[in-house]
Structure formats: C-alpha cells, structure tokens
Amino acid sequence: MYLKKANGPRSVTLDNGRILSVSDLPNADTRWVASRKETVVLAVTHGLISRDEALKRYQLSVEEYDGWCRARTASGRAALKVTTLQRYREPRVDLVPRDSAR
Numbered sequence: 001m002y003l004k005k006a007n008g009p010r011s012v013t014l015d016n017g018r019i020l021s022v023s024d025l026p027n028a029d030t031r032w033v034a035s036r037k038e039t040v041v042l043a044v045t046h047g048l049i050s051r052d053e054a055l056k057r058y059q060l061s062v063e064e065y066d067g068w069c070r071a072r073t074a075s076g077r078a079a080l081k082v083t084t085l086q087r088y089r090e091p092r093v094d095l096v097p098r099d100s101a102r
Contacts, residue, residue, distance in 0.1 A: 012046040020048060028057050034080035037068050
C-alpha cells in the first residue's frame with residue numbers, strides 16, 4: 001500500500017475533543033453550507049491545511065475566507081448560514097441622507 005507524503009498532520013484534535021482529518025475536508029467543488037465553511041476554518045485554524053492551500057483548493061478570495069473567520073469567531077456556525085447572513089453583518093450606513101437624495 002502506498003501512502004501519499006503529507007506536508008502537515010493528517011489529523012488534528014479540536015478543542016471539543018473531536019478529531020478532524022484531511023478526509024473530513026469538503027470536496028473542491030462543494031456546495032457551501034455553514035458546516036463545510038466551519039470545517040475549512042477549523043482546519044486552517046488548527047494547522048491541518050495552510051490558509052493559502054485552502055484559498056487555492058476552494059478558489060476563495062482572501063476577503064471571503066476572512067469574512068468566514070470573523071463571522072464564526074463573533075457568532076459561531078449560525079453566522080455562516082447564507083439565509084441569516086444579514087442578521088450578523090454590521091448595520092448598513094447610508095452615505096447620503098434620505099431627505100437630500102433628490
């Protein structure tokens with residue numbers, strides 16, 4: 001049997017005792033749901049894969065990935081759900097006062 005040489009660890013233990021391995025990472029062409037976003041963030045945070053490797057593998061922008069990290073840190077997995085995204089974002093500030101819009 002041949003095992004591919006890995007640059008980093010094959011698995012890491014998370015703070016809650018759960019073991020996260022390379023096989024737990026989502027496919028590159030995945031449909032993004034909150035749990036998969038969280039898995040990628042946890043994998044990078046705990047050193048399973050590098051940030052650059054995650055950005056390249058999943059074709060993410062730096063802003064998108066950093067947004068996932070900020071949302072998860074501030075509000076947990078629920079903040080990563082697309083359906084509740086507006087609830088966890090900072091309130092929008094209008095640049096033009098409403099009475100002088102015309």
